């Protein structure tokens with residue numbers, strides 16, 4: 001899978017990580033995308049995890065599993 005999306009800047013990265021933290025701590029994400037205001041969603045694909053804007057063409061971060 002080779003996806004190129006908009007590179008998040010520092011502030012946007014912070015928001016994406018904050019969203020993951022919220023999911024961990026509170027069980028849900030209340031953070032919205034700092035770029036477009038849409039909800040941030042978190043998903044896992046095999047050994048990868050993805051924290052991204054619900055807009056596919058917006059920001060995202062992809063990480064490797066635990």
Ligand SMILES: [Zn+2]
Pocket residue numbers: 033034035036037038053054055058059
């Ligand atoms: Zn967005």
